[in-house]
Amino acid sequence: MTDTQEATTADAGHKPSRRSLIGWGGAGLALGAAAAGGGVAMSRVGDDVDPAAAETGAAVAFHGAHQAGIATPVQDRLHFAAFDVQTEDRAEFVQMLKDWTAAARRMSAGKAVGEGAYGGLAEAPPDDTGEALGLKPSRLTLTIGFGPSLFAKYGEQFGIKDRRPEALVDLPQFAGDNLDRTRTGGDLCVQACADDPQVAVHAIRNLARIGMGKVNIRWSQLGFGKTSSTTPGAQTPRNLMGFKDGTRNIAGTETDRLKKFVWVGKQDVDEKSAWMTGGSYLVARRIRMHIETWDRTSLQEQEDVFGRDKGEGAPVGRAKEHDKPFLKAMKPDAHVRLAHPDSNDGITILRRGYSFTDGTDGLGRLDAGLFFLAYQRDVRKGFIPLQRRLSAQDALNEYIQHVGSAVFAVPPGVRDKDDWWGSTLFSKEA
Numbered sequence: 001m002t003d004t005q006e007a008t009t010a011d012a013g014h015k016p017s018r019r020s021l022i023g024w025g026g027a028g029l030a031l032g033a034a035a036a037g038g039g040v041a042m043s044r045v046g047d048d049v050d051p052a053a054a055e056t057g058a059a060v061a062f063h064g065a066h067q068a069g070i071a072t073p074v075q076d077r078l079h080f081a082a083f084d085v086q087t088e089d090r091a092e093f094v095q096m097l098k099d100w101t102a103a104a105r106r107m108s109a110g111k112a113v114g115e116g117a118y119g120g121l122a123e124a125p126p127d128d129t130g131e132a133l134g135l136k137p138s139r140l141t142l143t144i145g146f147g148p149s150l151f152a153k154y155g156e157q158f159g160i161k162d163r164r165p166e167a168l169v170d171l172p173q174f175a176g177d178n179l180d181r182t183r184t185g186g187d188l189c190v191q192a193c194a195d196d197p198q199v200a201v202h203a204i205r206n207l208a209r210i211g212m213g214k215v216n217i218r219w220s221q222l223g224f225g226k227t228s229s230t231t232p233g234a235q236t237p238r239n240l241m242g243f244k245d246g247t248r249n250i251a252g253t254e255t256d257r258l259k260k261f262v263w264v265g266k267q268d269v270d271e272k273s274a275w276m277t278g279g280s281y282l283v284a285r286r287i288r289m290h291i292e293t294w295d296r297t298s299l300q301e302q303e304d305v306f307g308r309d310k311g312e313g314a315p316v317g318r319a320k321e322h323d324k325p326f327l328k329a330m331k332p333d334a335h336v337r338l339a340h341p342d343s344n345d346g347i348t349i350l351r352r353g354y355s356f357t358d359g360t361d362g363l364g365r366l367d368a369g370l371f372f373l374a375y376q377r378d379v380r381k382g383f384i385p386l387q388r389r390l391s392a393q394d395a396l397n398e399y400i401q402h403v404g405s406a407v408f409a410v411p412p413g414v415r416d417k418d419d420w421w422g423s424t425l426f427s428k429e430a
Contacts, residue, residue: 059137062108064413065278066263069141070350070375071252073231075193078223078354079200080284080371081208082186082406083215085150088157094426096214100144100190100207101420107203110137113210129209131202138196142203144421145282145408150187160425165273167264167281167378168409174391176401183219183286183404191282191373193352197224219404221286223354223371230350236313236321240355240368241294241399243306244313247321250350261348261382262375275424278412280375283383286356286404289369294399305395307334333395344389349374349382369400379407 060068087093103113114127148170155161190207194200201222208217227239228246232253236244250257259265264276294302303309307316307330315325315336330337341348352375357368376382391397411424 058139059109060139060141062105062142062414063416063419065415066280066413067141067143067410068108068413069143069191069193070262070280070352070410071230071250071258072141072193073139073234073252074226074229074352075139075141076195076224076226077193077197077200078371079192079197079204079220080189080223080373081192081204081220082147082189082218082284083208083211084218085154085187085215087214088154090158090426092214093154093158094422096211097422097426098420099210101414103206103210104142104203104421105414105417107132107199107206108137108140108142110135110140113206129202129205131205132199135196135199135202138194138199140192140194140199140203142207143191143193143282143410145189145191145410146422146425147186147188147406147408149185153187158426163272163275163425165269165276165409167268167273167276167380168407169380169384171283171379171405171407172384172388174387174402176391176397177405178401178403179405180286180403183221184406186218186406186408188215189282189284189406189408197222221356221371221404222358223356225355227353227355227370228351230352239353239370240289240291240357241302241306242310243302243308244321245353246351247313250348257348258350261377262350264377268377276409276411277424280377280410281379281382282408282410283372283374283376283379284404284406284408285372285402287370287372288367288401288403290399290401291366291368297399304331305335305399307331307336331395333393335390335394335396338390338394339386344386347382347386349376349386375410 060072062068085093106113112128112130112133117126117128117130117133120126148164148168150158151160151164151168155164190204192200192203194203204220226237228249229235229237230249230252232251236247239245250261252258262280264279264281266274266277269276299310307325308314312319313321314323315330316334317326317329318324325336325340327337327340327342337343352373354371354373355368356371357366359367361367374383411422414421
């Protein structure tokens with residue numbers, strides 16, 4: 001309103017074939033996913049984002065120093081899922097992460113998981129659920145993160161108790177919060193973004209199926225209509241209140257700003273949390289909008305609440321959206337004035353939010369709003385102080401309420417075909 005020596009490798013090249021693991025009784029299924037290859041056009045991620053390539057709908061490269069889905073040009077659709085861990089077996093959990101990585105690698109390239117959705121042994125379930133057959137990659141990105149509860153609940157069993165970064169803090173209660181426990185928290189998360197909603201849903205569905213018995217979905221959220229852009233020169237999207245949001249969001253090509261505000265650096269970690277170098281911290285907030293009240297509010301009040309005009313998106317007293325705002329010309333409780341870096345000692349976060357509508361609340365009102373996603377180097381120096389200020393003073397609070405919340409440590413990217421999600425945290429050699 002942004003290893004282990006006991007576990008096997010993730011690549012199918014080191015596994016027996018799926019058929020060799022399935023007897024006449026149909027037992028012993030394996031993922032059997034190979035590294036993605038072929039002639040799929042790729043747009044670079046991390047420090048080398050290519051907005052032009054992204055606009056062509058090309059697949060987004062899965063490998064890189066940073067995970068895709070952060071600085072990547074924002075796609076149109078989202079399926080976000082938070083998971084709770086069910087297994088206490090470290091090797092089993094690590095193998096799941098490797099299997100997930102193999103599946104994510106293939107799906108990001110527009111390929112089916114494992115041996116596909118058909119053509120395999122008729123007596124066994126197929127490796128892929130099949131609803132994305134024939135669809136383009138749609139710039140699918142999959143981004144994983146680990147929550148504070150993973151370290152609190154499974155730190156001993158997984159050998160990571162002393163590896164929780166100091167920056168991975170539980171978010172405090174903010175003024176006005178009305179959090180639904182069924183939409184809050186999670187041991188780990190996966191953010192699936194794509195330009196086709198079916199591609200995003202397919203990705204989460206397959207990961208949930210692969211993880212069955214090891215993890216289960218705690219809550220999930222579908223999103224549409226990106227409300228922030230990371231592409232320079234792109235038209236700024238509008239939220240469900242009709243206003244442009246994220247005018248000065250960090251662009252994927254702004255390597256200096258990404259390094260300063262988004263990526264965790266060596267100076268941010270100690271020996272035990274060095275696994276987060278090159279990663280980032282994600283805050284997810286489900287923000288309900290009181291749409292019906294807002295829609296009966298005068299245009300002047302709406303513009304006063306935001307500190308921008310509704311048509312052009314220009315700051316108060318300015319002519320164009322990207323004109324430097326004169327904050328003192330805005331009302332003291334205007335959202336833009338309170339959220340601006342100049343009002344917050346330079347605090348800047350990268351936003352990747354989406355609109356949502358989830359039916360009605362049973363009282364004839366839309367359950368709609370913003371699914372806020374923000375990446376930063378340190379939650380304690382980013383979202384927390386910013387939200388404390390906004391929750392106490394923002395005029396927008398009359399029309400919104402935070403009803404879901406989670407925070408995750410997002411590790412660095414998967415380097416190559418032999419690497420896997422979470423390797424820096426779980427590998428003994430890391």
